[in-house]
Amino acid sequence: MPIQNPHAGAHYALDIGGSPVGSLKSISGLDMLADIALTSPGPGEMPGKHVANVHWTPGKATVGMGMGKGMYEWMKASFAQGASLASGTLATGDFNFKERSLLTFSDALLTAITLPRLDGSSKEPGAFEIEFAPERVRASAGDGSDIRGGVGSRQQPWLCSNFRFELGSLPCARVASIESFTWRCTPPAAAVFQPPPSTIEVPDLRVAISAADYDAWAQAAQRWFIDGNHLEGDEMSGMITLLAPDLQTPLGAIALGNVGFKRFSQLPSAGGGDALYRFTVDLYVERMSLQLLQYEG
DSSP: OOEEETTTTEEEEEEETTEEOOSEEEEEEOOEEEEEEEEOOOTTOOOEEEEEEEEEOOEEEEEOSOOOHHHHHHHHHHHHHSOOEEEEEEEEEOTTOBEEEEEEEEEEEEEEEEEOOEETTOOOBOOEEEEEEOSEEEEEEOOOOBGGGSOOOOOOOOBTTOEEEEETTSOOTTEEEEOOEEEEEEOOTTOOOOSSOSEEEOOOEEEEEEGGGHHHHHHHHIIIIISOOOSGGGOEEEEEEEEOTTSSSEEEEEEEEEEEEEEEOSSOBOOSTTOOOEEEEEEEEEEEEEEEGGGOO
16 A cells, blocks of 8 residues: 555555555655855856756665565565666555655666664564665656555565574574674766666674573684684575564565675673573674565466
């Protein structure tokens, strides 16, 4: 369903590649922006200003698991190949859901995908935050149609506490949390969105683990940092599985390739009070891939 702007009574509906984006929690950006250049003034004069370039700011959206096939395929392709372009529309409706304006964007590069902090004690609903930079945007008046006509995919229940972590042969059943992380694709400076892009940034992971598993992880860190077993053949594969409320049924997963230790805390620490003792590990990751099972097959 479309989301509402409570301040203006407006509603918004987003589609990607003709597929409605379900479970849209927020949308912002796509503002008209002018870059202002200064002219050199004469002695004692104020500098002049003029428009050097006109463009649109990036779009930002927060979507749940039931994001729709178009958004999912865009995200999946971005993880797989780096540069992924898509076109779509953002409709704004009034308090009666009648379309009043329409932004049509094309050749938008998906520039960032953020996962929230995963924590076994969290009660927050899980969602993906995405950013995209369109090459072209066209604004037009709405046609008065009901923007609720495009119904997105059914929302799958997913909480930030519902996850499972795996890494090589290490014990991972007591992984308590994974800090929020962001995959990025930075467009070329000239903003010509043709593959390949300038920079792909696959994020590191910071994982907190119960001290009950410290010895096994410490031995692995010893082999990696001290014994020198940190060549490409020593890197590990891993998986972050997103689970349904029963904590058994997989909803999706992020596969991790060529993972290695970046930092290992020698001293476990407690968060205060009755908090359990935990240690943290920073891991570098070379490759990530995304799979949401409701859109596969």
